[in-house]
Amino acid sequence: MSGATLMAYREKDLGIRMSGDFEFAKARITAAGELILTGTVCLPEGGNAVSASFVVVGRKTQIETIFPAEWSEGRQPLEVTGRIPLQALELEGETLANVYFVSDGSDRENRARVVWDPEAVHWLPYPTKFGNLSLKRMES
Amino acid sequence: MSGTDSVARPLLPAMKYFMVLWGIADNFGGMTTMSLHRAGAFGEAGRSATVVTFDPKPSYEATTKRLRVQGKLAEDAKVVNVFQHYRTADAGSVGGPAPVKVPEDEGERGLPGVVLDPAGSIFSRTFLRPDGTTVAARHFYRPDGSEYLRDEAPQTTAGISKGRFLTLVDESGADVAQWRRAGDFYRFWMADLAAGQPAAFIVDSSFASSVVAPLERPNIIKLMVLHNSHISGGGNPFLGKLAAGQRRIHENSLAWDGLVFLTHKQRQDYEARFGTSSNLFTVSNPKPRAAALPDFAYRVPGRGVMVCRLEAQKNVPHAIDVMARVHQERPEVTLDIYGTGSLREELQEKIDLLGLRNVVRLHGHTPNAADQFETARFSLLTSRNEGQPLSLMESLGRGCPPIAYDIRYGPSDVIEDGVNGFLVPAQDVGAAAARTIQMCDDDDLARRMGEAAWERSERFSDEAVVAQWARTIEGAWNQRTDRLVLNDLDFRLSELFYTAAGGFGLAGDVVWSQQSGPPAENVLKANLVVGRRSGGAPAFYPMEIVGKGPGLLSLEAEMTADDIANGVPDDNNELDIFLQIHGNNVLKSVRIGFPGKSPSWKPFATAHAAMSLKLV
Structure with missing residues (x-):
């Protein structure tokens, strides 16, 4: 993967048909302040991955920041990793942002929200006011 | 009931013994009393002990003489002081x-x-x-x-x-x-006292613990006696903060060959919260009983006794409330309270207000107040918290069955409910009143319980407690070469992760520098600890060791959603995450910081099943 290149442009068409769904597996936050998303993508038969990226979109401003992803070569499903340096997110005035996975196949760009089923998530890590790691019940 | 160690009597190992206090105040309390008494008991067992002090006091000779006259210091127990020592040394x-x-x-x-x-x-x-x-x-x-x-x-x-x-x-x-x-100076002196021979320093003063903890010699073991609750104010054992006076002891517990609890209950609470290690021991305070069971015929029907300081911790207003309830049904029952304190006037006002002047009597400080238990039908203990209440042991040792709140710590270690006294829930005035009436109404019950109280108090005799010490010292000595002496033991989180299935995990390194002991990387392990904000013991999950070397242990752990939720009450909505490092004498809990700077973006699952980021 190349180094994270930052681009900003207006969101275009969110209704594009996907050629490969990203299946989210793990989100890591490193001590260096990087968010690393990993998962898999199963390309349709004959599909050809040209590029892939994660896009963070501010909810109010719709400003996008694109982070190129890297993926494994060979057998499907492809293992995909995206690195988002959280301190580099320039989302002034925002407190919420959505995360998309974008893949450019041989014919067109495909974009979809990264799926994370809240039914599975009952406890979510958060920092206390003292900066310590705690878990909070999602229903609370 | 726990703590029923047999009274088989292993000899104290042949070594030099030192009881460590910071100093001996003119008007000292229970901790110093116990330390001096232990020195005498060790002497009785054939191993004379020396009391070590560090305060710059010019009058230890006079203090020592006075203590011997009062019977508080055995003839063969020496008191030494670092300043006195060098004042006359060559x-x-x-x-x-x-x-x-x-x-x-x-x-x-x-x-x-x-x-x-x-x-x-x-x-x-x-x-x-x-x-x-x-x-x-x-x-x-x-x-x-x-x-x-x-x-x-x-x-x-x-x-x-x-x-x-x-x-x-x-x-x-x-x-x-x-x-x-100054600590180096004091430790030089302590090593000099040991003179290269096997020696045990038993520390009673938490203030002196900071002097003794760094003392490292192959011929010396160090044991720290915890005289009070390790929780500030005797608070919740799983949520309360460490008591200020003991914080450094527990945060550096690996420095000790022995952390000595007075009661099994306190040690159980400690282990349930922090885990266990090879240097945790339990040794009761000694409290010699009456030579013979006092005659029941001399016990005044309906007379209760309390011996305590009149301070908030002792919760005497509850005892007055108990007696107010008892008085409504059994007006002949009385309570004599021996001891003084800052609340005396306030308590007398409450007694007067309730019209109990002839029912609850404050006698103030009375020499040999414990003798009053020999003529009482029952004793009361309504304290908020204790380390190990000596008055309870005095009551048992004189055949006076107690009615005690089941507080932390002490009563449940010495009272088997209904056998040698009654345990009632803490703060339950009604239950305590009902048991008092029962004890006063039933002569056979009171006699039977009194006998059981006296018989079972044998395990607090000097001989029995010295036997506990002998086992503890021998164990600590035998494992001293396995003790890890580590500096700067810490955990460095490298990453935290969330799984799509609702689990979470983390990875990082435990680091240290090693002073002595077997290679720590072959001994240390770690658990992820999930503490519950609503109370109760935390859950421990072993971490996987994925790499190790001198001064380094690389760890990973992943908890599934089920792991996290396991045993968590429905009303508990927040969990705190710690790392516990353990192995041999090492027991250290580290609060894990959330990675990265704050505020920063954190992932979460939206109601529409999508990932979003939130600035937190």
């Missing part, structure tokens, strides 16, 4: 680190405060800074007036410290040894 033969020239003190200082010894000779001169509290220098003198020790803390004119210098001076006035920290 400084030229002491050895110790070579002295350097002490930098000039450029700071301001006032006139010296002079302390005289009982013979009227100058013991010390103390120079203070203009703030009236900071010591600039303290000079100590032999009985002949020559200086033997200078404790100097020179400053620049701007008030910046140039360090601290404790310099030993010989009779000719020449500097012969020097230490840069």
Whole structure:
């Protein structure tokens, strides 16, 4: 993967048909302040991955920041990793942002929200006011 | 009921024994009493012990004489003091680190405060800074007036410290040894006391613990007795903060060959919250019982006794409330309270207000108050918290069955409910009143319980407790070479992760520098600890060791959603995550910080099943 290149442009068409769904597996936050998303993508038969990226979109401003992803070569499903340096997110005035996975196949760009089923998530890590790691019940 | 160690009597191992106090105050309390008593009990068992003190007090000879007259210090138990020792020692033969020239003190200082010894000779001169509290220098003198020790803390004119210098001076006035920290000076002396022989230092004073903890010699073991609850104010054992006086002890528990709890219950609570290690022991305080069971016929029907300080911790208002309820049904039942304290007037007002002047009687301080248990039908204990209530043990040892709140710590270790007394839920005035009435109504019950109380109190005899000490000391000594001495033990989180299935995990390194013991990387393990905000014991999940080397253990752990939720009550909505490092004598809990800077973006699952980021 190349180094994270930052681009900003207006969101275009969110209704594009996907050629490969990203299946989210793990989100890591490193001590260096990087968010690393990993998962898999199963390309349709004959599909050809040209590029892939994660896009963070501010909810109010719709400003996008694109982070190129890297993926494994060979057998499907492809293992995909995206690195988002959280301190580099320039989302002034925002407190919420959505995360998309974008893949450019041989014919067109495909974009979809990264799926994370809240039914599975009952406890979510958060920092206390003292900066310590705690878990909070999602229903609370 | 726990704590029923047999009274088989292994001899105390052949070694030198020291009981460590910071000092012996003129009006000391239970901790010092126990330390002095233990020294005597060890002597009775054939191993004389020395009481070690560090306070710069010129009058230990007089103190020692007084204690012996009062029967509080055995004839064969010595009391030594670091300043007294070097006051009369041959400084030229002491050895110790070579002295350097002490930098000039450029700071301001006032006139010296002079302390005289009982013979009227100058013991010390103390120079203070203009703030009236900071010591600039303290000079100590032999009985002949020559200086033997200078404790100097020179400053620049701007008030910046140039360090601290404790310099030993010989009779000719020449500097012969020097230490840069008072603790080093004290530890040099302690090692000198041990004289290279096997030695055990049993520390009672938490204040002195910081002096003893860093003492590392192959011939010395160190045991720290925890006289009070490890939780501040006797609070919730799983949520409460560590007691300020004990915080350093527990945060560096690996420094000790033994952390000695007085009760099994306290140790159980400690282990349930923090885990266990090879250096945790339980030894009760001794409390000799009456030589024979006092005759039941001399017990005054309906008379209860309390022996306690009249302070908030003892919760005497509850005892008055208990008696108010009892009085409604059994007006002949009375309670005599022996002891004094800051709440006496307030308590008397409450007694008067309730019309109980002839029912609850405050007797103030009374010599040998514990003898009152020999003529009482019952005793009451309504304290909020205790370490190990001595009055309860005194009551049992005189065949007086107690009615006690089941508080932390002590009652449940010594009372088997319905057998040698009654345990009632803490703060339950009604239950305590009902049991009091039952005890007063039923002669057979009171007699039977009194007999059981006296018989079972044998396990608090000097002989029984010395036997517990013997086992503890032997165990600590035998495992001393396995003790890990580590510095800067810490955890460095490298990453935290969330799984799509609702789990979470983390990875990071435990790091340390090792001073002695077997290679720590082959001994240490770690658990992820999930603490529950609503209370109850935390859950422990073993972490996987994925790499190791000298000074390094790389760890990973992943908890599934089910793991996280396992055993968590529905009303508990927040969990705190710790890392526990353990192995041999090591037991350390580290709060894990959330990675990255704050505020920063954190992932979460939206209601529409999508990932979003939130600035938190």
